[in-house]
Amino acid sequence: MSGPKLTNPVVRWIDHRLPVFTFLHHEMHEYPTPKNLNYWWNFGSLAGITLVIMIVTGIILSMHYTAHVDHAFQSVERIMRDVNYGWLIRYIHANGASFFFIVVYIHIFRGLYYGSYKAPRELLWMLGVVILLLMMATAFMGYVLPWGQMSFWGATVITNLFSAIPLVGESIVTLLWGGFSVDNPTLNRFFSLHYLLPFVIVGVVVLHIIALHRFGSNNPLGIDVRGEQDTISFHPYYTVKDMFGLSVFLTIMAAVVFFLPNSMGHPDNYIPANPMVTPAHIVPEWYFLPFYAILRAVPDKLLGVLAMFAAIAVLFVLPWLDRSPVRSASFRPIYKIMFWVFLLDCVALTYLGAMPAEGIYVVLSRLCTVYYFFHFIVLLPALSIIETPRSLPRSIGKPVLGGGNGIPAPAPAAAREKP
Amino acid sequence: MADNNDQSTRRDFIHVASVSAAALGAACIAWPLIDQLNPAADTLALSTTEFDVSGVQEGMSVSVVWRGKPVFVRHRTKAEIDEAAAAELSDLPDPQTDADRAPRPEILVLLGVCTHLGCVPLGQKATDPKGEWGGWFCPCHGSHYDTSGRIRKGPAPTNLVIPPYKYISDNIIKIG
Ligand code: HEM
Ligand code: FES
Numbered sequence: 234m235s236g237p238k239l240t241n242p243v244v245r246w247i248d249h250r251l252p253v254f255t256f257l258h259h260e261m262h263e264y265p266t267p268k269n270l271n272y273w274w275n276f277g278s279l280a281g282i283t284l285v286i287m288i289v290t291g292i293i294l295s296m297h298y299t300a301h302v303d304h305a306f307q308s309v310e311r312i313m314r315d316v317n318y319g320w321l322i323r324y325i326h327a328n329g330a331s332f333f334f335i336v337v338y339i340h341i342f343r344g345l346y347y348g349s350y351k352a353p354r355e356l357l358w359m360l361g362v363v364i365l366l367l368m369m370a371t372a373f374m375g376y377v378l379p380w381g382q383m384s385f386w387g388a389t390v391i392t393n394l395f396s397a398i399p400l401v402g403e404s405i406v407t408l409l410w411g412g413f414s415v416d417n418p419t420l421n422r423f424f425s426l427h428y429l430l431p432f433v434i435v436g437v438v439v440l441h442i443i444a445l446h447r448f449g450s451n452n453p454l455g456i457d458v459r460g461e462q463d464t465i466s467f468h469p470y471y472t473v474k475d476m477f478g479l480s481v482f483l484t485i486m487a488a489v490v491f492f493l494p495n496s497m498g499h500p501d502n503y504i505p506a507n508p509m510v511t512p513a514h515i516v517p518e519w520y521f522l523p524f525y526a527i528l529r530a531v532p533d534k535l536l537g538v539l540a541m542f543a544a545i546a547v548l549f550v551l552p553w554l555d556r557s558p559v560r561s562a563s564f565r566p567i568y569k570i571m572f573w574v575f576l577l578d579c580v581a582l583t584y585l586g587a588m589p590a591e592g593i594y595v596v597l598s599r600l601c602t603v604y605y606f607f608h609f610i611v612l613l614p615a616l617s618i619i620e621t622p623r624s625l626p627r628s629i630g631k632p633v634l635g636g637g638n639g640i641p642a643p644a645p646a647a648a649r650e651k652p
Numbered sequence: 653m654a655d656n657n658d659q660s661t662r663r664d665f666i667h668v669a670s671v672s673a674a675a676l677g678a679a680c681i682a683w684p685l686i687d688q689l690n691p692a693a694d695t696l697a698l699s700t701t702e703f704d705v706s707g708v709q710e711g712m713s714v715s716v717v718w719r720g721k722p723v724f725v726r727h728r729t730k731a732e733i734d735e736a737a738a739a740e741l742s743d744l745p746d747p748q749t750d751a752d753r754a755p756r757p758e759i760l761v762l763l764g765v766c767t768h769l770g771c772v773p774l775g776q777k778a779t780d781p782k783g784e785w786g787g788w789f790c791p792c793h794g795s796h797y798d799t800s801g802r803i804r805k806g807p808a809p810t811n812l813v814i815p816p817y818k819y820i821s822d823n824i825i826k827i828g
Contacts, residue, residue: 386771411690414719416695508720508721508722509722509772511772511773514791533807533809534768534769591794
């Protein structure tokens with residue numbers, strides 16, 4: 234692990250005084266990465282790139298957007314019709330938010346499957362949950378900006394969640410609104426915060442990566458890296474793999490932006506906000522649906538709000554709920570099944586959140602909500618005790634127990650192996 | 653006071669005193685930074701609305717804008733008043749008599765904001781669903797209100813709020 238060989242004298246002069254080149258070389262070039270990462274490990278860098286896309290398109294939109302109740306809707310329509318390529322930039326931003334959540338949710342479920350939240354990566358995981366919360370706040374406030382019917386009523390319902398807090402709830406809601414209903418002051422502060430929070434996310438992402446680089450990536454086997462024979466340098470191996478993943482991702486995103494730009498949006502948001510009339514069926518953006526389903530599943534207002542926040546809070550303590558010493562689900566026969574059941578439960582909650590809160594949907598939402606918490610609070614601690622994990626391979630370089638038998642480790646790795 | 657072998661205590665005192673002063677200063681500047689979020693003076697100044705109830709026909713309901721929210725003014729029919737008065741208090745999740753809610757029984761004045769999460773309930777138009785108790789129905793999460801605007805079924809915790817209002821002449825109410 235030596236420093237980079239800097240040949241250019243100007244670069245050397247700068248690096249001696251400001252060691253950015255050494256730093257980048259260390260963290261993005263030679264950075265030793267487990268050699269067995271699969272494609273689920275692409276989603277971290279995809280999330281980072283999507284964040285950059287959101288910031289670039291967002292700054293451009295802000296140049297044409299007007300944060301005022303009388304002009305916001307029209308300014309967005311003007312972006313769509315008159316501003317050169319405004320339609321493209323807005324569609325990238327609006328769909329980019331959905332893709333950001335798809336990528337981050339996959340990234341999170343990857344962590345759940347391979348036990349990436351376990352020691353020594355607890356803080357890395359918790360910083361990730363902070364990013365998720367900030368993303369949710371950002372996306373919620375962004376959706377208010379075009380000031381359509383869904384913007385307005387989404388903002389009304391979500392800010393009203395705080396009215397459930399005993400005693401001070403109503404005052405908090407008035408404070409959030411800056412008035413007696415969602416109105417111009419609300420729109421202005423949401424725009425201010427919508428501009429700010431992505432940069433806060435960048436800050437937390439930096440911390441997330443510092444924490445990541447402390448112990449390096451987890452891997453599909455979930456066992457620790459034993460030495461150089463288990464790793465390859467980040468560049469060119471993973472930079473190339475990430476670029477390949479990125480091109481697939483961008484192809485899919487382009488297909489949606491160009492051919493199905495409104496498929497993930499709600500048509501009612503093309504109706505200007507009307508504070509006097511609530512649309513017959515209001516739904517949040519799809520990425521909030523599981524949490525919305527949990528909110529509605531609980532018949533009590535305060536408890537419903539608490540359950541919704543608890544659904545995310547439980548992720549913070551996950552490293553201490555799952556005490557099994559084995560990280561990867563590949564070696565945990567029961568957890569492996571329960572992971573898929575849990576994923577199914579989340580998909581079901583997403584579906585139920587979009588359905589009207591009546592009849593069978595209410596019953597199913599309640600069952601799925603109970604199961605969601607059961608998974609974390611009962612099942613995971615219990616599994617840590619009762620489950621017998623399969624025996625782990627000795628090292629990444631020797632994926633088969635005892636080495637030599639079964640599938641042989643790839644030759645170059647074996648050749649590099651130390652005694 | 654403290655002598656030479658008590659140096660640390662004097663230094664501790666300086667530390668505690670300066671941290672307390674800084675904390676107090678921070679609290680003093682934090683309040684303006686938070687309170688600026690509250691309604692501004694011009695927002696507060698807009699907070700009354702006047703309305704002539706004589707224009708509302710029997711059986712009709714009108715929405716008036718007050719503080720950016722709808723206020724429902726319903727001229728109730730005899731049947732609706734009787735129904736509201738007949739409700740057993742023990743059947744109500746948020747018990748309140750109809751007489752308390754509508755001092756002048758024909759004219760019911762309500763804040764048209766669901767007490768659950770703030771949607772505007774349906775029931776103002778003749779064609780709207782009015783819920784199982786013939787008052788209002790909130791489509792957002794299914795709250796049913798009766799002809800007195802009291803919650804009967806659904807997630808809303810309390811009755812529709814009666815805004816502060818008074819008659820400033822025979823037929824003109826001032827809301828707020
Ligand atoms: C974490 C990153 C971000 C997310 C998840 C996000 C999300 C959103 C969403 C969901 C919308 C509503 C889109 C629609 O339906 O029209 C929106 C709108 C908007 N965003 Fe962002 N955003 C992000 C970053 C930014 C940044 C950094 C800026 C400014 C510097 C920005 C500026 C805007 C503007 C001006 C609008 C209103 C125009 C419109 O509705 O298309 N966004 N954002
Ligand atoms: S807002 Fe009316 S039922 Fe939820």
